Amino acid sequence: MPTNQFLEYASVIKTLEVAPHTFLTEFSSPKISAAVKPGQFVMLSFPGSLDPLLPRAFSVCEVKGDGVVLFYVAVGKGTRLLSKLRNGEEVILNGPLGRGFPELARGEKVWLAVGGSGAAVLPIVITSAIDSGAFPEAFYGARTMKQLMHFDNIQIEFATDDGSAGFHGTVVELLKLKMKKDRPDKIFACGPSPMLASVQREFGEKVRTYISVETPMACGMGLCQGCPVRKKDGTGYYLACKDGPVFDTNEIEVATGAI
Amino acid sequence: MKTHLKIGIGKLELKNPLMTASGTSGYGDELGNYFDVAALGAVVSKSLTLKPKIGNEPPRVTEVACGMLNSIGLANIGVERFISEKLPKLRKSGATIIANIAAKRAEDYLSLAEMLSDEEDVQGLEINLSCPNVKEGGIEFGSDPKMLGTITRLVRNVFPKTLLVKLTPNVTRISELARAAEGEGADAVTVANTYVGMAIDIYKRAPKIHTVTGGLSGPAIKPLTMAKVYEVTKSVDIPIVASGGIFTWQDVIEYLIAGASAVELGTVLFAKPNVPEELLSGIESYVSSSKLEHISDLIGSLNTGVEKVSAH
Numbered sequence: 001m002p003t004n005q006f007l008e009y010a011s012v013i014k015t016l017e018v019a020p021h022t023f024l025t026e027f028s029s030p031k032i033s034a035a036v037k038p039g040q041f042v043m044l045s046f047p048g049s050l051d052p053l054l055p056r057a058f059s060v061c062e063v064k065g066d067g068v069v070l071f072y073v074a075v076g077k078g079t080r081l082l083s084k085l086r087n088g089e090e091v092i093l094n095g096p097l098g099r100g101f102p103e104l105a106r107g108e109k110v111w112l113a114v115g116g117s118g119a120a121v122l123p124i125v126i127t128s129a130i131d132s133g134a135f136p137e138a139f140y141g142a143r144t145m146k147q148l149m150h151f152d153n154i155q156i157e158f159a160t161d162d163g164s165a166g167f168h169g170t171v172v173e174l175l176k177l178k179m180k181k182d183r184p185d186k187i188f189a190c191g192p193s194p195m196l197a198s199v200q201r202e203f204g205e206k207v208r209t210y211i212s213v214e215t216p217m218a219c220g221m222g223l224c225q226g227c228p229v230r231k232k233d234g235t236g237y238y239l240a241c242k243d244g245p246v247f248d249t250n251e252i253e254v255a256t257g258a259i
Numbered sequence: 260m261k262t263h264l265k266i267g268i269g270k271l272e273l274k275n276p277l278m279t280a281s282g283t284s285g286y287g288d289e290l291g292n293y294f295d296v297a298a299l300g301a302v303v304s305k306s307l308t309l310k311p312k313i314g315n316e317p318p319r320v321t322e323v324a325c326g327m328l329n330s331i332g333l334a335n336i337g338v339e340r341f342i343s344e345k346l347p348k349l350r351k352s353g354a355t356i357i358a359n360i361a362a363k364r365a366e367d368y369l370s371l372a373e374m375l376s377d378e379e380d381v382q383g384l385e386i387n388l389s390c391p392n393v394k395e396g397g398i399e400f401g402s403d404p405k406m407l408g409t410i411t412r413l414v415r416n417v418f419p420k421t422l423l424v425k426l427t428p429n430v431t432r433i434s435e436l437a438r439a440a441e442g443e444g445a446d447a448v449t450v451a452n453t454y455v456g457m458a459i460d461i462y463k464r465a466p467k468i469h470t471v472t473g474g475l476s477g478p479a480i481k482p483l484t485m486a487k488v489y490e491v492t493k494s495v496d497i498p499i500v501a502s503g504g505i506f507t508w509q510d511v512i513e514y515l516i517a518g519a520s521a522v523e524l525g526t527v528l529f530a531k532p533n534v535p536e537e538l539l540s541g542i543e544s545y546v547s548s549s550k551l552e553h554i555s556d557l558i559g560s561l562n563t564g565v566e567k568v569s570a571h
Contacts, residue, residue, distance in 0.1 A: 226320035236313035
């Protein structure tokens with residue numbers, strides 16, 4: 001069967017704490033790094049571990065030669081464990097999985113809005129957009145300056161709720177302001193559900209807008225059917241892992257986080 | 260092919276005792292990305308219903324210590340699309356196919372069995388009885404030996420190939436269910452489905468899955484299911500297919516010693532979709548290093564030492 005999905009034992013090359021509880025970990029992963037597209041993800045599990053048991057989903061942040069870099073905030077058992085792995089220790093990576101952001105054409109203007117862990121997609125999206133001759137601009141929102149991070153060689157406009165860095169307000173408000181003078185061909189967004197809902201509401205009908213959703217997920221491959229995303233036309237669900245995680249905002253209803 | 264790993268279940272001869280558990284391997288097509296599904300004893304499909312089902316609202320899954328809770332709501336494409344779209348792909352993969360069926364009405368089980376009986380590629384059926392019986396006030400079909408017997412008989416009458424009945428562990432005496440299945444002609448029983456479990460988000464004071472309770476699976480349940488398998492071995496003569504928390508090849512051997520003839524892999528596939536390869540090589544080394552002629556020598560070989568204990 002033809003496949004571009006791989007299960008790799010990937011060893012840690014290095015881990016950096018780039019902001020409080022926020023990490024970048026680089027893994028040696030020759031097959032996945034060669035195949036991954038912006039917005040696709042990997043499932044990461046700890047060999048032999050029964051607790052944590054299930055793999056965790058991470059959007060790929062960056063490809064560095066034979067390696068992939070993951071960006072995460074260590075808030076749960078799995079991410080804390082991940083942040084403490086020593087160089088050379090191995091995890092199991094399954095990927096690349098899912099449907100990423102659409103490919104961009106030469107000359108296309110794209111705005112990328114990210115928030116929270118959604119910043120993970122920033123480097124890979126921007127780098128790949130530049131490679132395809134598109135004109136990307138990056139916008140990154142957080143509550144306060146301390147939570148923001150910089151990525152090498154990528155120009156970013158920041159927005160903070162408390163005004164401690166960049167624009168004083170949310171990243172969506174920043175985009176709305178920009179839209180008064182300018183208009184991109186596409187908007188990409190990745191971040192917490194309330195932010196995605198607001199992106200969908202503000203821009204979904206004006207610009208081709210694509211959002212990367214985050215939902216609980218057990219397998220990442222369509223086996224468990226555990227990650228439904230409500231279709232906009234009311235006919236049922238997509239699966240975030242196979243049909244997404246990136247969706248055109250016209251395809252889905254964004255869950256706002258309420259149970 | 261390794262003849263010393265072959266296992267007979269009803270009219271089926273499995274290449275080895277490894278099967279997939281229904282609902283954890285889709286329709287077999289995704290797993291083909293990771294290993295050759297024809298190497299498995301059998302692939303068991305997601306539960307198929309007469310009409311497609313969209314499934315439950317999210318969240319549907321959550322992790323707990325050494326396990327997971329799920330409440331998918333039998334989301335599936337329906338039996339007709341399974342036959343037209345998925346069966347041809349599965350046939351190509353060379354897998355041995357067992358279709359799992361679920362329904363809320365007795366007559367629907369009958370229709371499902373009739374439709375699948377006509378399909379040459381479907382070599383066996385596994386009956387999922389976890390749905391509430393709408394006519395009997397919503398009691399689960401599978402929790403009552405009488406209802407279980409009725410469905411088994413209905414299906415048996417129209418399905419001459421290998422028939423498995425998947426039992427619920429959420430009862431006081433699972434052996435009564437096993438006896439009912441055997442009495443109505445089942446070729447084997449699958450022991451067992453998931454355990455009813457629950458987890459709460461203490462900050463939201465809300466259940467972690469939408470339906471409040473869900474099915475607990477994973478290594479957390481292995482000792483529980485081991486005891487159920489052992490209980491069932493003492494009450495029926497038909498083969499037992501064990502399903503519950505297998506993560507390593509040692510777990511498979513343990514179930515065989517307890518009395519199972521084959522096993523189903525479920526939650527482990529989420530973490531390691533190619534795990535059957537690793538389990539098979541572990542099982543083979545164990546069988547050859549234990550100087551067993553055939554893997555079936557292990558089945559029910561538990562030495563409890565009970566005979567040696569004097570009765571008071």
